[in-house]
Amino acid sequence: MRGFHLAVFVPFVLSAQEDKELVPVSSTYAITNVNIVQSPGRRIDRGTVVVKNGLIVSVGKSVTLPSEAIIIKADSMFVYAGFIDGLTRAGVNKPKDENKDKVKDPGNPPPDKAGITPQTEVRSFLNSSDKALEELRSIGFTVAQVVPHGNLLPGHAALVLTGGSSTDAMLISNKTALYSELTGAGSVYPNTILGVMAKWRELYKQAAQAKSYESVYASNRVGLERPVADKTLEAFYPVVDQRMPVLFRSEKLLEIHRVFSLKTDLGFPLIIADVKEGWPIINKIKSSGAKVFLSLDLPEELKKEKEKKAETRTPAQVEKEALEKRKSEAIANYTSQAAKFQLAGVPFGFSSMSAKPKDIPSNLRRIIAAGLSEDAALAALTTLPAQLLGLSDRLGTIDNGKMANLVVSDKPYFNEKAKVRYVFVDGVLYTIDVKEAKKSDSNVKVEIEGKWSTVAQTPQGNTEGKLILKKEASGYSGTISGGNLPAPADLKEISVEGNVLNYKYTLNFGGQPLNIEVEAKVDGDGFKGTVTAGQFGSFPIEGTRDPKK
């Protein structure tokens, strides 16, 4: 199973009183007999990678292993440079609940209420133990560009590692871009894209003017009005100077057009990220010199229904088929976006901002199936984002001297059955648990037949019910009563898998049918789980077996 083997026997001393974190035995690792993909197109079969103190120190077919190296037997596995994410909020805490006082003059709100806080640094919100960060890391991402939460101008982006002992240890580079979204403030100015576009232009022009006057003042201050500090405008100065890009989240086609309209009007360096609908304007993107990070989120595939025979199709069915065909074509545009960028010779990275990490490997496979070559996909995860973010000297490939950011998967990464086994972030090893999909312990057998009293905790209070389950020749039957039910309702789809109980029933809610689903883990005479009430959400539910009389 695990190829973990201590090459050196080290006696360790445990402190009896304190629970101190153990210092790792060694910070030298050797990944042996692994297929090394140094960069797209550069491969060493069955070689060794040695990392030491956070750096890659040797890469090759036969390499002398340092005596202190912890050996990771990665026979027939594949190692790649750790992936780089162009835009995400993984690892970023939300700001604490601000003052919710109503703004007196919605047309003239304080900047923070208007979503205008460009001076904020994401550094203040970093969280190295964020679950989202762990999820990204587990699929191979080792570096990410992260931004603060917010609306129009939430603050500055930073480049971070997807792991680290502290937030300082996470930080690679601070204030890498000024982040912005074309998002309104809610109920104050600027509320809509109309206000947002005008406000952006005004802020930029005001910043350019303030910066220009500040340098006039600095050269000779006598006799000149003192410029008043404005932290909102100051945040724009490096952008006005063309030393810092604006990182714009622009998912949809019209958003991208509007962002480009600002760039044309104001002339700032631009990175567009989380792009979903970029294919109609690849030429405009190419000629503008803007940097691109495409979204790893894709629309769901249309479920294919059985084709009906021509004679039995009604006009409605014919129309439905035409609409479905159109929808499939539309979805294909999204999956083939990356391939089109590759064809047009526009370099790009990827952004996980709107994607769920568990969907990313399968989405990458869909993108590859739609025409992006595997080499190009790997480049978009490693060498290209390193280039776009100015990190090529130390990240993006497996070469001596580069940072020890690596991802080891048991099969080629883009293979359907591949699983990531190890990830190195800054030379720190993370072993990824390879869990099987089953949530239940299949060895445990539970008895569910009988009468149960249930309590569901909803925002409206606790709802009680009485559940009766009876074992049948095949499966189970049962009823639920009490709560909102005028009469006992029959249970549908009752199933038990290991110790997990599932059942469904339908309520009549104001004349509309409402589907209720319960999934709970059974433990002896009790169960605990979740009840989902249609679109109203999920709530905790507990059941206790009625004592047998």
Place this chain on the structure above:
Amino acid sequence: MLIFLSSMLTNTWSQVERGSVLIKNGTVLTITKGILESTDVLVKDGKISQIGKNIAVPAGVKVIDATGLYVMPGIIDAHSHIALDVINENTNAITPEVSTADVINPFQVIIYRALAGGCTVSHALHGSANSIGGQSITLKHRYGTYDPEMMKMEGAPRTIKFALGENPTSHGRRDGLQPQTRMGVEFVIRAAFTEAKAYDEKWNTYNKNKLVKGFRGAPPAYSYRYETLGDILKGKIILHCHSYRADEINMMLNVCKDLGIKNLVFQHTNEGFKVAPELAAGGAMASVFSDWWQYKLEVYFSTAYNAAILVRNGVVTSINSDSPDLIRHLYHEAGKTQKYGGLSDEEALSLITINPAKQLGIENRVGSIEVGKDGDLVIFKNHPLSIYGVPQITLVDGIVRFDREKDPADMRIFADPKDALDVTLHKSGHDNDNCMQGTEFLFGSFDSDLD
């Protein structure tokens, strides 16, 4: 900044799709130069290049046979909100700095439907939530483009939306701010322009002093808002003012006279008939509904004779839609003025062609069929003012953008994969009455009460 804008202008000009076509043998309703029977109209590279009989077909130019059909200029809707993603930035009473040019959506199918109604140009207005609303954009219905820039009518003058009456005051009452009454609306407008004038003076002083050798000083604060108000005072922006009642129309005429604002068009103006002579004397124009009123108190006192009365008093009048429904049959709306007011054919058609063109400052480009104007044309079966009139083909810049013979079922340009499948053909036949579809829940509760 100006250099920037003019270079952008030439860019759009060169990229706009333009076509050539020869429309043969139709009854040409020129609007400005009478009716020409059995006449050809040649459009070359988007411009009308020749009007006459038996024009030779240039090589490679498509021919449309309009024998027995009517050819009129593309219809212009001076009050519309189609093709916009947002209509109102309603968080402040004064927002002249925003512009609907920033929120154009070229994918809305309503653009195609407007073309099916012969409408080739629409004035995409900001809403009426604010006393001083946002700048607006004149659009050409170039349906099929993916680029919102291509929808803009290049070279069209700037316009802006003001609003009087119940709409802006209701927002004031909601927020506890000015304006809450019609008096407040007048004050808000006057105060804004007073501040804009002060802003302008500060900048004029600074710009003058800057040229003096050895000058050292701080520039005044930059305000996009006051810059725009200043442009209105300098006559660079046509002011379109949403209004209904005669008292507020009078008020606005006085305000504009005091401020020297000459380019003024009143929108809706349901009580315009009461102050028609004053409107004419003030050089103001009016864009009205054919017969839409009593949907709120300030629209109570209205008449279907409004347009005709305004025309007879010398006010340049247009009929608009302010509606994704009416925009599809503005030719019939115009026809109503023949029953209510006895306008002639030419007068009635002017209400939807050359007059709205004047109100948008584009009368040198569109609104009539004359050599040199844009190839924006509609071919009608039966006279447009006849109840039997139906647009057959609509051209914009010489490109056919609508053809009744080639009208596919799915005209979406950009299909959104998240859109639900909207199947319009339900079960045909009458075994199942679909009239009450979706209302079952109304009857469910009755059942349980009867228990």
